[in-house]
Amino acid sequence: MPYVVYLSEVEFSAVRSQGPGGQNVNKVSSAIHLRFDIGRSSLAPTVKEKLLHWPDQRITKDGVIVIKAQSSRSQDGNKAEALARLQELIAQASVVLPVRRPTKPTFASKRRRLEGKLLRSGIKLNRGKVEV
Numbered sequence: 001m002p003y004v005v006y007l008s009e010v011e012f013s014a015v016r017s018q019g020p021g022g023q024n025v026n027k028v029s030s031a032i033h034l035r036f037d038i039g040r041s042s043l044a045p046t047v048k049e050k051l052l053h054w055p056d057q058r059i060t061k062d063g064v065i066v067i068k069a070q071s072s073r074s075q076d077g078n079k080a081e082a083l084a085r086l087q088e089l090i091a092q093a094s095v096v097l098p099v100r101r102p103t104k105p106t107f108a109s110k111r112r113r114l115e116g117k118l119l120r121s122g123i124k125l126n127r128g129k130v131e132v
Helices: 022-026 045-052 075-093 107-125
Strands: 010-015 031-037 064-069
Touching (some): 010 075, 031 075, 064 075
Antiparallel strands (some): 010 031, 031 064
16 A cells, blocks of 8 residues: 655755755755655554564754755756655555465475486596596
């Protein structure tokens, strides 16, 4: 189930972009810092817990996701990109992996394994010194 990120839970702040851009880069704050507090969000508790323990540099120790978007020359484009990245991060955290149920190896697979070991040991036995 895809989770909806409400704009009231997201905080945007405009900062100056890095990199080339001529004179315009010094005047316009087009890059966006997105801040999303996991603890105060309306996400499911399991998704919150998974996000808080997620090994990602964008998540601070306080449980705030910080995403910087600066690829577009407009603030609106960077806001949309940052929201898309946040939505993707939440979607990855909300995936529930199926439980692995261990199975026993079949009789045929055991036999194939033992035959392979027997063949390999025969090859290694023949590597010894040759007596004349």
